[in-house]
Amino acid sequence: MNRVRLIIFNAALGPLDYRVPDGMTVEPGSVVVAPLGPRQIVGIVWEEDRLPAQSVPDAKLRPLLGVLPVPPLRPQLRRLIEWTAEYYCAPMAAVARMVLSSGGALKGPSTVTEYRLSGGMPERMTPRREQAIAALEGEQATMRELAGMADVSEAVLRGLLQQGVLEPVQVDCDRPYPRASASFAPPDLSADQQGVADRFIAAMEEDRFAPFLLDGVTGSGKTETYFEAVAHALDHGRQVLVLLPEIALTEAFLRRFEERFGVAPIVWHSAQKSTERRRAWRAIAAGDAQVVVGARSALFLPYARLGLIVVDEAHEISFKQDDGVRYNARDVAVMRARFEKIVVVLASATPALESLQMAESGIYTRLVLPGRYGGATLPSIATVNLTEEKPERGRWLAPTLVKALFARMERGEQSLLFLNRRGYAPLTLCRHCGYRFKCPNCSAWLVEHRLSQRLACHHCGHETKPPPACPDCGEGDCMVACGPGVERIADEVAEILPDARVVVATSDTLNTPEKAAEFVAQAEAGEIDVIVGTQLVTKGFHFPELTLVGVVDADLSLEGGDLRAAERTYQQVAQVAGRAGRGAKPGEVLIQTRHPDAPVIAALAAGDRDAFYSAETEARRHAGAPPFGRWAAIIISSEDENEAREAANRIGATRPSLPDVAILGPAPAPLSLLRGRYRYRLLMNARRSAEVQQVIRDWLGALNFPQGVRVSVDIDPYSFV
Structure with a gap:
C-alpha cells in the first residue's frame, strides 16, 4: 500500500491522501501521524473506496510520519463510525475522535x-x-x-x-487488571430469571446478532439475570460492555458486580483520572479488559473481542447526547452489536415506546420478568388530589403525605420524596419591585441553592452569590423564593419532623461516585429517615427499609413543550415508585397531582402500564411521531441575534417541498439564549419512508453561513428547548 486515505481530526478538511514511506507498514484502521501544514496530526487509515477525496497526483503526496503503537481499529468499529456519522448527520472525524478519546493511550507503554x-x-x-x-x-x-x-x-x-x-x-500505566471469575458467587435464580438467562446464553452460543428487550418490573432481578450472560462471556474469553445512564449509579453497580464476580469491573466515564482512562483504553484495545462499565462514551472504545453489550435503564434520556455528535447510545449500542454479530440486552422496567415497538414488530426479542424477586410485592399506589386536599399555606406536602411520613418515622422505616427540581426554588424575585434574577448568558431564571449559598443557572453553569440588596431597586433583605425545589422540601420535612435525618440526593450533592457510595451506605445502614431527591434517585438504588415514596408534583414534567412528556412522566414516576417495598415490608406510593384524571396519572394510579402504552402508541401513530414517523431538529445559533435570525430565515426560505416531509419553523428556541448564543429551531416531521438525512444534507449543504453561525442537526431529538 503506497498511498492511503486518512480520516483526520479536522472536519472542515475531510479525508486526505498521503504516501506511505518505504519500510512502513499500514493497514485499514491503523492510527498514524501525518503532516498537515507545519503541524503533525493524528489520523486513521481508511479504505479508499469508502471515502471520497480530492484526486491528488502521487508525486504531490506528503509522506506519513509514523504509525502509533496501538492495534488497528477493527472493521466492525470502522463500520460503526460510518453508520453513526451517516445517521446522525455528523462529520466522521467527530465520531472517530470519540474512539481515540485518550490521547495518552496512543503513545505506547510508559x-x-x-x-x-x-x-x-x-x-x-x-x-x-x-x-x-x-x-x-x-x-x-x-x-x-x-x-x-x-x-x-x-x-x-x-x-x-x-x-x-x-x-x-x-x-x-499498563499494569494488568485483576481477573473476574464467572464462578465466584453464582446466584440462586428464580425460575423466571433462569429462563431469561438461558435465552441470553443460547443466543450467545450461536455467535449471531440478537437484540433482546429485558422488560422486568422494578425489583425483579434484571441485573442478576444478565450477569449470567456476563459469566458466559467471561468463560469464553469475550469482552462485555455494560452501559449505565448516570455516573452516580456506578458505585452501587460496582459493588454488586464485585460480589458476583470477585473483582470490580473496569470503569469508563468522564470523571476518571487521565491515567485511569489511558490504562483502561489500552487494556480494552489489547483484549485484556474483561468487563467495562461506563457512560455512553464507552460504546466507542476499540474492544478487541466484544461478546455482549448490556444497556441498563435503557429508557433513560441521558443516553442521548445533546451536543457534539448528537447520538443515542441505546440505538448505537444495537448497531454496534449488529456489526459485531453479538447479543445486546436493553434492560428496563419502563421501556421506551420505540423499543416496545421494535419488539412488537419482531426485530427485538422481548423477555419479561413479571414479578419481584424473593417474594417482595409491588407497592400500592394512590393519588392525592391537590385541588381538594391542599397543603398548608407556604408548604408543598399535603396532609395525607405528611401523615404517611409520620407513620414511617414511628415504625423506623424510610421515606423518599421525589421532585425533579434541583436547588431551593426555581425562581427568586424582589418582593419590593418584582425584579427576577435572570442568567446573563441564557434566557433562564437563576435557581436559588441555599445549601451552597448561590444563585445558579442549570444550563450554562453561571453562579453568583445572592446579593444583599435588589440590583434593580436597591431594597435590602427583599429576596423571595417562588416555588419548591428539593432543598425547600427538605426544609419543610425538617420543620414537620424535627427529629428526622434528612438527606438531599441530587446531581449537586452526589456529584462523584464516592459521594454516591457514601449516600448508599448511609441509607442501607439506617442512618437516613427521609430522602428528598430528583430523577437521580429514581433508578438503580435498592433500600429494603424504604417503604414510602411521595411524588411531590407529578404534573411538573407534563408542562412545557416536550413532545415525549407523557412517556417521560410515566417512566420517572413508575421508576421512583419502584423504590418502595423492595424488601420484606410492603410499600406505598402517594402521587400529588392537580390532574388525577390525566391519562398518564390515572394509568400510574391503576398500575395499568399496558393501557398507558397502548393509548400513547395510538396518539403517536395518529401524529406520525416516533416510532411511526421521524423527527429531526435543526438548531441555528450565533452570538449575534440578528445573524442567527437571518441564518434561520435563509434555511427556512430554502426548505424543500416534499410530500412525506413537514418542516415547521424557523422560530426562536424555547431557550432562545443559551451560553451567550441566540438560538432558532426548525422541526422536521417525516414518514418512516423518507430519507431524512439525505434531505437535510442536500438542503443545508447548498447554503453558506457567516463564520459565527453554527448549524447543528439533531436526529431523533429528545430535547426541544
Missing part, C-alpha cells in the same frame, strides 16, 4: 509519576496546606489531579513535596 501523602507534616502549617492534607488522605494521582481534588494550586502541593509531605510513586 510509566507515570504520581504522588501520595507520606504521613509526614510540613514545618509550617497554612490553611491551604491543611486543606490539601485533609482532602488527599488515601489518594494517589498526578500533581494536577491532586490539585483538583484538594482545590488548591499546584504550587501548594509542590511545597508539600519539597518538605516530604508528598512522595512520588512510579506507576506502570
